[in-house]
Amino acid sequence: MELAELIGLRPVPCGGLLVALTRRCPMSCAHCSTGSSLSVSEQPEPERLLRFIGSFGTENRPEVVMLTGGEPLLLPEPVAGLAALARAAGSRVALISGMFFARGGRVPDRIMRAITALDHFSASMDVHHEREVPREDVLRALRAVLDEGIPVSVHLTVSGPDDPYLMDAVADVRRVFGGRVPMLVNEVRPLGRAAHHVRATPPGPDGSLASPCALAAWPVVAFDGTVAACCNQWTVDRRPVPPHLRLGHIADDDWPTVRERSLGSPVLRMLRAVGPRRLHGRYASSPAPAGYCGSCHALADRPEVLAGAAREAGGRVGELLDRISADEQRAAGPAALVRRLGCAPYAHLVESDAVHEPVPAEEGSHR
Numbered sequence: 154m155e156l157a158e159l160i161g162l163r164p165v166p167c168g169g170l171l172v173a174l175t176r177r178c179p180m181s182c183a184h185c186s187t188g189s190s191l192s193v194s195e196q197p198e199p200e201r202l203l204r205f206i207g208s209f210g211t212e213n214r215p216e217v218v219m220l221t222g223g224e225p226l227l228l229p230e231p232v233a234g235l236a237a238l239a240r241a242a243g244s245r246v247a248l249i250s251g252m253f254f255a256r257g258g259r260v261p262d263r264i265m266r267a268i269t270a271l272d273h274f275s276a277s278m279d280v281h282h283e284r285e286v287p288r289e290d291v292l293r294a295l296r297a298v299l300d301e302g303i304p305v306s307v308h309l310t311v312s313g314p315d316d317p318y319l320m321d322a323v324a325d326v327r328r329v330f331g332g333r334v335p336m337l338v339n340e341v342r343p344l345g346r347a348a349h350h351v352r353a354t355p356p357g358p359d360g361s362l363a364s365p366c367a368l369a370a371w372p373v374v375a376f377d378g379t380v381a382a383c384c385n386q387w388t389v390d391r392r393p394v395p396p397h398l399r400l401g402h403i404a405d406d407d408w409p410t411v412r413e414r415s416l417g418s419p420v421l422r423m424l425r426a427v428g429p430r431r432l433h434g435r436y437a438s439s440p441a442p443a444g445y446c447g448s449c450h451a452l453a454d455r456p457e458v459l460a461g462a463a464r465e466a467g468g469r470v471g472e473l474l475d476r477i478s479a480d481e482q483r484a485a486g487p488a489a490l491v492r493r494l495g496c497a498p499y500a501h502l503v504e505s506d507a508v509h510e511p512v513p514a515e516e517g518s519h520r
C-alpha cells in the first residue's frame with residue numbers, strides 16, 4: 154500500500170482506524186504533544202485491543218489500520234499480532250515510527266519481523282528526531298525495509314514551507330531513493346503524533362465558514378482504550394471526551410458498533426461535510442469560540458446546534474451529504490487533501506512518482 158492510497162482514504166468515514174498502541178517513546182523530542190517518554194506507560198489493554206480488532210468482519214472493517222504512538226515499535230510482537238488479525242479480515246495495516254532503533258542504520262530482527270507484517274511503513278523525520286538518530290542512519294534503515302518489499306514513506310514535520318531543514322531533507326530523500334519514497338510534509342502544530350497525517354485546523358476556503366473536517370472520518374483508539382471520533386490530540390487526551398466526539402471504549406464496544414455510531418451521528422456527518430464553524434453559523438444563538446477545533450469542542454455546550462444538526466442530518470439527507478462530501482474530497486486526490494491540510498507547496502510529494510521541485514505557494518495553496 155502506497156502513501157497516496159492511504160492518504161486518499163483519509164476523508165472516507167470509517168475508511169481507517171487509528172490505534173495509539175502506547176504513549177511510551179525512547180525519544181524526547183521538544184515538540185512532542187503526546188507527552189511521550191520512557192517514563193510514561195499508558196497503553197490500551199492488549200487483550201481488549203485484540204478483541205476489538207478481532208471484531209472486524211470481511212464485510213465490515215476499516216480499509217486500513219494505522220498504528221501510532223508514542224512509539225509503536227516498542228511493542229514489535231503485539232504489532233505483528235494485531236497486523237495479522239486485521240489483515241485476516243482484509244484490512245491493510247500501516248505504522249508510523251520515530252525510528253529510535255535505526256542508530257547505526259540497522260533494523261534489529263525483532264523490529265524487522267514486525268515491519269514485514271505491515272502493508273506500509275512510515276518514518277517520521279524532523280529536526281528534533283535528527284538530534285537523536287542521524288538522518289543517514291534513518292535512510293539506511295529505510296533502504297533495508299524497502300529491500301524487504303514493504304512500501305515506505307517519510308513524514309516530515311517542519312516549521313513552515315521556508316524551513317531550511319525541509320529543502321535539505323527532501324533533497325536527501327530524493328538523492329537516496331529518487332521518486333520511490335513519497336513524502337508527507339506537515340507543519341508543527343499543537344497536535345500529537347496521531348495527527349501526523351494531516352493537521353486538524355483547516356482554513357475555510359475563500360473565507361467561507363464551510364470547511365469539511367476530514368479528521369472526523371477515522372475513529373481513534375486512545376491510550377486508555379477510549380474510542381474518539383477524531384485524531385485531534387486535545388480530543389484524544391481530554392477526559393471526558395465531549396459526548397459528540399466519543400464513539401465508545403474497546404472494553405465495551407466492537408468495531409461494528411463504533412462504525413455505526415460514527416456513520417450515524419448527525420453532528421459527525423455535519424462536521425465531516427461542512428466543519429464546526431459552519432455548524433455554529435447555521436444554528437448557534439451566540440458567536441462560535443475562536444479556533445476550528447475549539448469551536449468543535451464547544452458544541453457540547455450548544456444544545457441548539459446539536460439539535461439543528463440532528464434535524465438536518467439525522468436522516469437520509471445527512472447520510473447523503475456525508476457520502477457526497479467524502480466522495481468529492483476523495484475524487485480531488487491525496488495531493489489536494491494535503492494542500493488543504495498539510496504543507497501546501499510540498500503536497501505533490503505525497504505521490505511516489507511525483508517528486509518534483511516545490512510549486513510556488515500561490516499555485517499550491519488554498520490559503
Ligand code: SF4
Binds near residue numbers: 181182184186223224
Ligand atoms: S515526537 Fe514522536 S519520536 Fe518524538 S518523543 Fe514524541 S512520540 Fe517520540
Ligand code: SF4
Binds near residue numbers: 353368382384446
Ligand atoms: S473539528 Fe472536531 S472532529 Fe474535526 S479534528 Fe477538530 S475536534 Fe476533531
